[in-house]
Amino acid sequence: MAKVTRRDFFKFSALASASMMIPSFIKPLQAKEITEKFLASGAKKLVIVQLSGGNDGLNTVIPFKNDIYYSSRNSIAIQEKDVLKITDELGFNPAMPKFKSLYESGYLSIINNVGYPNPDRSHFRSMDIWQSASDSDKYTTSGWIGRYLDSECPDCKNPYNAIEVNDTLSLALKGEKYNGIAVENPERFFMSTSEKYFGDIANANKNKHDDENVAYLYKTIVEATSSAEYVYKTSKIYKSKLEYPKGQFSSNLKTIAELIVSGIDTQVFYVSLGGFDTHVGQNGKQENLLKELSEGIYSFTEDLKGNDKLNDVFIMTFSEFGRRVKQNASGGTDHGTANNIFVINGNLKKPGFYNTAPDLTNLDNGDLKYEIDFRNIYAEVLNKWLNVNDKKILGGNFKQLNLI
């Protein structure tokens, strides 16, 4: 069971009473009830980090004893002396000392060779597959987190149960019935919905509508306005004093940390870092991105740890595909298939490497063969972390990995 400090408890009940306007005479009882609910389910948070463009996993976690790696990548391979070694064979890109530190603390696990059958090398299609969790020959218009919101979990009915820290909503957060919300800046989101006219017309149309679309549109305004107010008010409770690295990605993570520590009900957060499509001159570009990724996540985990929240937050990264083993003629790499993903939490069952490094002698047309279907990870997270029926949401039976 999650640990809740006195401070958390105090903040949470302060929020509860402020936002729900509980009359003072029932406050203690109500607060107790809310706290129990908070302890039971609300405490578990999932943070999904999307690396857009197809991150080159082989130059992220480097097989520095592998001759094939070096012979396939004569100008972009990371030299053994520069690798941040973590085992006898594998190490991080030199831009990632912060990940090495997370690894050494036991907060990080690396899952290799994650992919799916009949991989699609198109960014868009492949990203759709990852976000919708569909088979590669099927088209699905809802995302896996969206369907989580649709599912019967008791806390899912609010759109703010899943927040994408961005200005537009990804497919991953769109359900059949419910959508998550896109909020990059809680204050700005609040401002966009606080126009008095919009509030007034929503109010004037509270009653049931015969027309399905009219009802849907008004429901969406109500969701936007009520979520915006809730998220904005919650965001003001805890302001992090920790210095995060510069950049939008880290600042988005900071927003998430502040919301989590403030005790927001939201269970899923979605954030992305783009620019990984490195066909040309890969090394400098990828290093900057990996630095941004690892330093941002490191600060985020520090912030959570300082507030006793690291055990309650499960972070997973993914990218739509890895890149080809062999580099191309312009110092870059082309679209590939299987890739590594990182999971981060204060209480991992199997920290370190979950499985073995990619087998560079056994390739499929020059691409890595996948070993673990990404939906196995989704299944585990849905079932064990978010406590919902993974089979229903994923539309199939995917074996869990025993990470949690």
Add this chain to the structure above:
Amino acid sequence: MIKLVKMTPTQQRKIQHLYHRAGFGISISELNKIQNNSIKVIVNNIFSSSKNYTDLSIDYGEYAGSYKMKKEARENLTQEEKKKIQKAFREDIVKINVKWINKLATDNAQLREKMTLFWHGHFACKSPVPMFNQNQNNTLRKFALGKFGDLLMAVSKDPAMLQFLNNQQNRKKSPNENFAREVMELFTLGRGNYTEEDIKNSARAFTGWGFNEEGEFVFRDKQHDDGEKNFMGKTGNFSGEDVIKIILENKKTAEFITNKIYRFFVNENDTDKEVVKKLAGEFYDSGYDIEKLMKNIFTSDWFYDERNIGAKIKSPTELISGMMRVFNVKFENDLPIVFMEKSMGQMLLNPPNVAGWPGGKNWIDTSSLMFRMKLPEVLFKSSELEFSYKDTPDEDNMKEVNMKEDNMKDDEMNMQKQKKNKNDSANREKKFFKKVKTNINLNDYFTTFGKYDKEELVGYLSEFVLQKDINTNTKKLALTYSDISSKENFIESLIMRLMSLPEYQLC
């Protein structure tokens, strides 16, 4: 017991309904001209206005011929030259996009443009080569109201599509099934009406279909598998043309297309299965005559049933070109149009995947709805709108049209208040405020509506602006929030308030 009187839509609303579906809405001056005509006459006029049409073309700069470049010449280009070409290509695709939006908003062949938009979503395709986009767009326009078979054949032999669905790589020795699969799943029969064996065999029939460096269709004899194939219960050494013929002989194709047309042009939530079945039968019997099918729809009584009026959520393209057409909105610069498309989730020439835009409720989420509701104010008051976009990945070297900073400078974008532009992240993930400059000419509205008093006005204007009735309280609020400093200001601001209502998202 109180006798229920079934409300029937007014003639005005029926005309507006027709224009929303067969086009992009109707301005008040147009409506004034035709409102006493019968629906039949109006439908005929809509079809005859779409007989003659003009192709879409843009002025290409110095890189116009680059796509025709021979392979060796292309390989000899320096990185710098390649980048320049890619940049020019991206900009040209934006030009085509904006030119098309303007065409949708102003062209007299309104129905043909609407059909072209429908086929663009049906034969969803994207290409990094501007000329390919232009050619495909004109192919869709040319056959938009012709025979579906001709359209299908033309699109299937179109370089943009052959490239997009990898048929260029479909060779006798190693067939690539992508094109064959999508032709059946998404373009003709629909899922469940063919087998995996049908896909394998038809992929063999399409081997050798490709395009040359001039961007023309070629049949590469040596790559073609002329062996025997089993396809949909038939056996023979079928060509790609044969496969398309067999697909068209199958009634499921007529049903699939009719169903999709019904959802796009009539109702997306509430399908009348009997009606669709009947329409599909007639469509098949006519040899897939699209014009006949459309006329059949627009002249039917059920098309004007209350349940079909205002039953659709406008796509972003319909919303933008509709505002431009109905209220004579002209943008002083083009890029805001593209940003609007992007913020609402529909970039023309850049569908999310080969299945096209899912449409309907998928257009609406909390952020896109707030954006849509805010938009009228931005256009009417030329005020500031915050735009942002995600860094989206490249598709086979196609930089998605994502307005890198240099493009914006070229286009004299006034990037204001751009935050943190020094760090990497902010350079990839742009946010800026843009003053959207527009010219709106509402003179016809002042003339038509100037004679009414306030209370009357809100009734007449809401009947004109919206396809769904709004309640009294909403009307009162729209009035309260309007500017009463002059009659003109009042009409203008009331129109703007009505356009900011959720009901304006419907047509």
